[in-house]
Structures are given as structure tokens and as C-alpha cells.
Amino acid sequence: MKWGRDVVQLVMWTAAVACVSPLLSLIMLAFSAQWPFPHLLPSLFTADHLAKLLLSPRLVEAVTTSLALALLTTVATLLLVFPAAKAAGLYRFRGREALKLLALMPVMVPAATVTMGLHYFMIRVGLAGTMLGVVIVHTVFAVPYAFRILMYVFEIMGEQQEEQAAMLGAGPLMVFSAVTLPLVMPGMVAAATMSFVISFSQYITTFIIGGGRLLTVPLLLVPHVQGGELHAASVYSLVFIFTALAALVLLRAVVRHYYRETYFLNP
Amino acid sequence: MARITLVGVAKAFNDKQILDRLDLDIKNGELIALLGPSGSGKTTLLKLIAGLDTPSAGRIEFDGSDVTEVSTRHRQAIIVFQDHCLFPHLTVKENIAFGLRARNEPRATIDRKVDEILEVVQLPGRQNSLPHALSGGEKQRIALARACVLKPRVLLLDEPFSNLDVNLRFSMREFVVSLQRVLKLTCVLVTHDKEEAFVMAERVAVLLDGRLEQVDTPENLYDRPKNKKVAEFLGEANFFPGVMADGVFSCALGSFATPWQDTRQAVGMVRYDNVQLRRHGGITLGKIKDKVFAGRYIFYKVALAAGGELMASCKESFTLGDAVYVSCADHAMQVYGDS
Ligand SMILES: Nc1ncnc2c1ncn2[C@@H]1O[C@H](COP(=O)(O)OP(=O)(O)OP(=O)(O)O)[C@@H](O)[C@H]1O
Ligand SMILES: [Mg+2]
Numbered sequence: 001m002k003w004g005r006d007v008v009q010l011v012m013w014t015a016a017v018a019c020v021s022p023l024l025s026l027i028m029l030a031f032s033a034q035w036p037f038p039h040l041l042p043s044l045f046t047a048d049h050l051a052k053l054l055l056s057p058r059l060v061e062a063v064t065t066s067l068a069l070a071l072l073t074t075v076a077t078l079l080l081v082f083p084a085a086k087a088a089g090l091y092r093f094r095g096r097e098a099l100k101l102l103a104l105m106p107v108m109v110p111a112a113t114v115t116m117g118l119h120y121f122m123i124r125v126g127l128a129g130t131m132l133g134v135v136i137v138h139t140v141f142a143v144p145y146a147f148r149i150l151m152y153v154f155e156i157m158g159e160q161q162e163e164q165a166a167m168l169g170a171g172p173l174m175v176f177s178a179v180t181l182p183l184v185m186p187g188m189v190a191a192a193t194m195s196f197v198i199s200f201s202q203y204i205t206t207f208i209i210g211g212g213r214l215l216t217v218p219l220l221l222v223p224h225v226q227g228g229e230l231h232a233a234s235v236y237s238l239v240f241i242f243t244a245l246a247a248l249v250l251l252r253a254v255v256r257h258y259y260r261e262t263y264f265l266n267p
Numbered sequence: 268m269a270r271i272t273l274v275g276v277a278k279a280f281n282d283k284q285i286l287d288r289l290d291l292d293i294k295n296g297e298l299i300a301l302l303g304p305s306g307s308g309k310t311t312l313l314k315l316i317a318g319l320d321t322p323s324a325g326r327i328e329f330d331g332s333d334v335t336e337v338s339t340r341h342r343q344a345i346i347v348f349q350d351h352c353l354f355p356h357l358t359v360k361e362n363i364a365f366g367l368r369a370r371n372e373p374r375a376t377i378d379r380k381v382d383e384i385l386e387v388v389q390l391p392g393r394q395n396s397l398p399h400a401l402s403g404g405e406k407q408r409i410a411l412a413r414a415c416v417l418k419p420r421v422l423l424l425d426e427p428f429s430n431l432d433v434n435l436r437f438s439m440r441e442f443v444v445s446l447q448r449v450l451k452l453t454c455v456l457v458t459h460d461k462e463e464a465f466v467m468a469e470r471v472a473v474l475l476d477g478r479l480e481q482v483d484t485p486e487n488l489y490d491r492p493k494n495k496k497v498a499e500f501l502g503e504a505n506f507f508p509g510v511m512a513d514g515v516f517s518c519a520l521g522s523f524a525t526p527w528q529d530t531r532q533a534v535g536m537v538r539y540d541n542v543q544l545r546r547h548g549g550i551t552l553g554k555i556k557d558k559v560f561a562g563r564y565i566f567y568k569v570a571l572a573a574g575g576e577l578m579a580s581c582k583e584s585f586t587l588g589d590a591v592y593v594s595c596a597d598h599a600m601q602v603y604g605d606s
Contacts, residue, residue: 163319164352166339168366168417178365182356 023241029234049231058220059236063243066200066216069131070247073138073199074192080139081146081191086180088147089154103147106140114140115205122209129211137205142195149194153187189255193248200244217243268453269420270295271316275325278311285311287477288325293421295330298447298454299482300464303474304500309457312474313423316455317344329420345414346423349430351406353398359385359409360394366417384416387446404435408442415446421453428463440467461501465489473497495534495603503539505577508532509602516602519575520593521551523600534603539566541599542579549592553577555585569593 028035030049032042053059088099106114118137119128127133161183165175181188203218210216221236271293278286285308293299303309314320316327318339326335334342353362360381367377385391388408398406407427414422424443428436444467447454458464464471465485472482480500481493492498495506509518511533516523518535544567556576557568564580569591571577577593585591 160348160350160352161354163339164346164348164354165365167317167319167342167345168413169340169343169369170365171340171369174369178357179354183354 026234026237026241029230030238032231049235053232053235054239058215059239062215062217062220063239065214066218067243067247069134069138069202069206069214069216070196070199072131072135073142074195076135076139077142077146077195078188078192081143081150082188085147085150086154089151089157090159100151104144107144111141112204112208115208119208128209129213131214133209134206134214137209138199138202139195141202141205142198145194145198146191149191150184150187153184153190157183185255189252192251196247196251197244200240200247268295268418268451269329270331271421271453271455272328272331273316273325274328276312276315276322276327277324278308278315278320279323285477286315286322289479291472291479291482293453293455296451296453297470298444298452298456298468300456300458300468300471301474302458302461302464302471304459307474308477309459309474310425313346313425313455313457316421317346317423318342319346343417343420344423345417345419345421346425347407347410347414347427349426351398351410351427353406353410353413355398357398358394359390359396359398359401362398362409363413363416365413370417380416384412387415387449388412388442403431404439407431407439411443411446415450415452418450419452421455422447424454424456426457426459429458429460436463443467473500475500489538491601492536495536498536498601498603503578503580505537505539505542507535507537507575507577509535511602516600519551519571519573520577520595520600523595523602524597525600525602527602531604536601536603537577537595537599539578539580540564541595542569542577542581543594543596544569544579544581544583544585544591545594546589546591549594551593553591553593555587555589555591558585558587 028042031045031047033044033046033048035042084099084103087093088096088103115137118140122128122133122136127136157180161179162175165179170178201218202216203222206214206216206219210219217236217240221233221240224233224236271291273289273291276286276289277284289312301309301312311320315322318334318337322335326333328334329342329344354365357365363381363384364377367380372380381394382391385393388411390405390408390412393401393405393409398409401409407430411427427443428439431439440463443454443456446452456464456467465488468485470482471485471488473480473488475496480497481488483491483493488497489501492501492504498504498506507518507520509516509532511525511527511529511531514525514528516525516527516533516535520535520537523535552572553569554572555567556570559566561580564582565584567579567581567585569577569579571593579593
């Protein structure tokens with residue numbers, strides 16, 4: 001028994017180290033002035049890279065654009081996915097399997113293919129190079145994941161809770177706000193997290209549809225990685241990671257503020 | 268509280284007929300049990316009454332007015348399900364207050380009614396518990412309170428006790444009957460447990476293959492099942508093929524005077540507990556072939572000397588191989604047409 005617990009602990013610690021160590025080396029790279037070959041740690045630290053890049057107006061622009069795109073994508077995805085996932089999760093109807101498959105299409109076909117097709121379409125309707133255009137592509141890639149997550153949540157919730165609320169005399173608005181929404185809220189948070197992260201890390205789609213007019217963090221980061229400028233790349237990576245984390249923590253905090261903590265602890 | 272009338276109510280799913288033109292009149296303030304095997308359409312019927320589904324034919328009336336088109340929300344018919352279906356994210360108080368809030372009752376009234384009904388269901392002071400902190404029986408009582416606090420026109424109970432252990436089930440039966448009487452609720456209890464139906468209901472409606480085969484008091488149903496199907500469903504019944512002539516039914520068990528006059532091939536039915544076994548004095552001889560002790564009764568399988576077998580349940584003790592005389596009172600023999 002005790003032996004088993006030790007093994008579990010060992011595995012957990014290994015996993016934690018595996019997750020954290022790349023982050024540590026990123027941090028050291030970002031702050032190192034000299035890191036000669038055989039040494040495990042940099043021999044000289046500096047905040048110069050950080051200071052230089054953090055103050056650049058391009059970074060501020062990129063972070064703002066990235067956040068705005070991710071937020072809009074999240075909202076658009078949830079609005080689109082909610083009714084579809086509810087229908088697919090709760091009700092049996094003709095074409096239900098087709099809907100499930102269709103929602104997965106964008107991630108089964110290579111991203112570049114989908115994006116090229118969409119690009120052609122967006123040029124025609126004048127959305128290429130616009131914020132709206134980019135939000136639309138990001139949404140296309142976020143929808144499959146968000147749809148899956150929410151559909152399973154609705155399947156687990158079942159129809160009974162809503163039916164019970166209706167029998168007790170609640171109208172559609174009360175059923176939605178007092179029963180459906182709180183019950184699927186954990187799933188909504190998961191779906192929102194997924195959409196946010198997917199949008200935040202898009203590179204090729206932003207590149208093609210944005211046509212260079214929209215600057216996001218990945219667009220700023222990738223050339224530095226490819227150009228071998230490791231310090232700059234590390235700093236951007238850190239900015240990238242921490243912005244995403246901060247946004248997600250904030251999202252959860254807001255949700256918890258509105259819905260009772262106990263429900264999340266004891267679903 | 269209302270009188271509920273079903274007129275030719277039918278329901279089909281994908282061309283499969285589940286309920287076949289049911290007619291039923293439930294009196295105001297009555298507790299009626301709907302008894303039927305699994306899959307016979309009991310839950311389907313409750314959903315039709317509550318408006319969660321629409322009948323494919325026929326109509327449903329509350330106090331004589333047609334409610335078939337009335338939405339669930341305005342029908343005031345509430346189902347309490349077996350798995351209680353409390354809202355997991357709301358406290359006991361918020362659960363019970365749910366329907367009152369939907370009606371926009373003032374806060375003070377809601378508080379008072381919640382406190383009152385919690386007294387009635389004997390769970391005072393549990394206002395702020397969350398459902399997961401309640402036991403199975405407590406959850407079921409809160410679910411009942413949540414429905415009863417609204418004084419619904421009809422309370423529909425869908426096997427509400429089948430998740431509870433035996434002792435708790437017994438006390439919940441008593442509790443629900445007294446609650447129903449105190450609040451004068453019209454109540455439909457769905458169950459597949461015959462004893463539960465008999466113990467609790469004023470009348471029992473037997474639903475077999477989508478048809479109401481018999482609607483009767485528990486006594487009538489037990490003593491005089493209307494046809495072979497009902498008798499078979501109620502169980503513990505022996506069937507004997509035989510002949511009716513001049514009001515006398517003759518079969519392997521002997522001849523029996525009956526109130527029926529027709530002449531035809533027929534099937535007689537005797538319940539296990541209406542079969543008498545004696546060591547001496549009788550006409551039909553048999554031999555104890557098998558014996559099962561079941562606590563209240565001992566079940567015997569008896570091989571008749573003239574051929575055939577029957578089952579009997581009684582308290583006396585016989586041993587395997589004992590010779591016994593088998594008999595049955597005239598009035599205990601039910602005779603059905605041979606079909
Ligand atoms: N929404 C539906 N679509 C198709 N068939 C259904 C639907 N609901 C119920 N049925 C079918 O109707 C029949 C009756 O179901 P119902 O749930 O009413 O039975 P029940 O008497 O309540 O059984 P149990 O005692 O097991 O709860 C079943 O054969 C079931 O498969
Ligand atoms: Mg059922």
C-alpha cells in the first residue's frame with residue numbers, strides 16, 4: 001500500500017519536472033548574458049533582453065491584438081457551439097451523426113488547406129486582412145474542440161433537469177439561467193479555455209488571412225526562433241505563456257465569482 | 268388538486284405503439300397506482316400527463332378541461348423521479364423555493380412556505396444543505412417537498428422508492444400516503460412492485476403491453492383478476508384447463524360451482540395461497556415434490572396423482588414425498604375463457 005503511494009508520488013514528481021524544466025530553461029535563456037557550452041547554468045545574468053523587448057511598441061501591439069482575437073474567438077465559438085452541442089448532446093434527431101462529423105471536419109483536414117480555401121473566400125467578400133476575417137478562421141478551428149467538450153457535458157447533464165424545472169413552472173429564461181447554464185458551466189469554462197488557447201497560438205491562419213496587417217504574439221515570436229535569436233525568442237515565449245495563463249486564471253476567477261464555488265468542488 | 272381524465276390516450280414512438288387508447292378517470296384527491304412490468308409504458312404515460320411529451324391520439328383533461336395543448340410549465344403536474352433530480356448546484360431551500368420563485372411569490376411567503384414544508388417532510392433546519400450532503404431518503408423527501416409546496420394539480424411519482432433500502436422504503440410508503448392525505452393531493456404512483464401498489468393505493472391500474480387491463484381496488488384485483496394476463500402478471504397463480512357446463516367448472520383439481528353460466532372450454536385460476544393442503548380428508552390426492560422456505564410462507568410444488576402439478580403456499584410443514592389432499596374453495600376458483 002505504502003509502496004504504491006511512493007510510486008504514484010514518483011510519477012507525479014517526474015511529470016511535474018518534465019513540465020516545468022523547459023520553462024526553467026526558457027527563463028534562464030531569457031535572462032542570460034553568457035551561457036558557455038559545458039555549463040549547466042548561465043555564467044552571467046542580465047535583464048537587458050527583457051527590458052529591450054518589453055518596451056518595444058510592437059510587443060504591446062502584438063499582445064493586445066492576440067488578446068482581443070482570443071477573446072472574440074472565444075465568445076464567437078461559445079455562441080455558435082452552445083445550441084449545436086445542446087441539440088447533439090440531448091436530442092435524437094435525423095442528421096445528428098452528420099452534425100457531429102461535420103463539426104470535426106476542420107481539424108481532420110490539414111489547417112493550411114482549410115485556411116487557403118477560406119482565404120480565397122475572404123478576399124472575395126473583403127474580409128482578408130481584417131480582424132473579423134481572422135476571428136472567423138480562428139473560430140473555425142476552435143469550434144470542433146469546444147463542440148466536443150460541450151456536447152459531452154450536455155450528454156452527461158441529460159434532459160431531466162430542464163424538464164424538472166419546466167414542471168416546477170419555470171419559463172425558458174429561468175430554466176436557462178437557473179438550471180442549464182450553471183450545470184454546464186464547468187464545461188463552458190473548459191470549452192472557453194480551449195478556444196482561447198487555440199486562438200492565442202494560431203500562427204499560419206493569422207499569417208495567411210491577416211496578410212501581415214495583424215501582428216500577434218506568435219507572428220512576432222516565430223521569426224526570432226527561425227532566425228536563431230534565442231534570447232528574443234525566449235522572452236517572447238515567456239510573454240506568450242504568461243499572458244495566456246493570466247487570461248485563463250482571470251476567466252476562471254470571474255466564473256467562480258458568479259457561480260458558487262461549492263458546485264465546482266462537488267459537481 | 269384535480270380530477271384527471273384520460274380519453275383514448277395513445278402514444279407511438281417511430282410507429283411502435285407504446286400506449287394503446289387508454290381511458291382512465293382519476294378522482295380528485297385519489298392515490299392511484301399504475302402497475303406494470305418494465306417497458307410497459309408507465310413513465311411514458313406520466314410524461315404525457317405532465318406535458319413532457321404529447322400523445323399521438325386522444326386527450327387529457329384536468330377537472331374536465333382539455334390540457335393536451337397546455338405547456339408543461341402551466342400544467343401544474345409534477346413528476347418526482349426515482350433519482351429525485353434535485354438541482355445539484357442549489358441548496359435545499361433554493362431547490363424547494365424554485366417553483367415558488369418561478370411564480371414570483373414574495374420573499375417572505377417563500378421563506379414561510381419552505382419552512383413549513385420542511386416541517387411536514389420532517390427535515391427542519393436543513394435549508395442550507397446541498398443535495399450531495401443528504402442521504403437517499405432525505406433527497407427523496409426534499410424532492411417531494413419541492414413538488415408538494417406548489418400544491419400541484421396532480422403529483423406523479425415514478426418509482427420513487429426503488430433506490431432505497433427495504434426498511435426505508437416501508438417508512439417512505441407510509442410517509443407518502445399520509446402526506447398525500449394531509450395535502451389532499453391527486454396522486455399517481457408508478458411502480459412495478461405489486462405489494463407497494465396494494466399497500467399504498469386506493470385503486471390500482473394494471474398496464475400490460477400498453478393497455479389498461481384492469482383498474483380496481485387492491486382487494487378486487489387480488490381476489491378476482493379480470494383475465495388470464497392480469498392473473499399471470501400478478502403472479503403466484505395456478506392455471507388449470509377445464510370445461511364449463513351449467514355453471515360448474517371441472518378440471519384436474521375437481522369440480523367447482525361458479526357464478527358463470529356459459530358452456531365452453533375454459534381455464535381456471537387458483538392463487539398459491541388459496542390452495543389447501545391436508546394430510547387427511549379430501550378427494551384430490553397429490554405428493555409433495557419440492558419445498559422452498561420463504562419466511563412468511565413455505566412454497567410447495569405438488570404433483571397430482573391424476574397428473575399435472577400445482578404450487579401452494581402455506582405455513583404448515585410437510586416433508587418431501589408426503590402424500591397430501593389438495594383442495595380449494597369454490598369462490599377461490601376464477602374461470603377465464605380459453606384463449
Ligand atoms: N423517447 C423515446 N423514443 C423511443 N422509444 C421510447 C422513448 N421513450 C420510451 N420509449 C419506449 O417506450 C417503451 C416504454 O418505456 P417506458 O419508459 O414508459 O417504460 P416503463 O414502464 O416506465 O418501464 P420501467 O419500469 O423500466 O421504467 C419502451 O419500450 C421504451 O423503449
Ligand atoms: Mg419508467
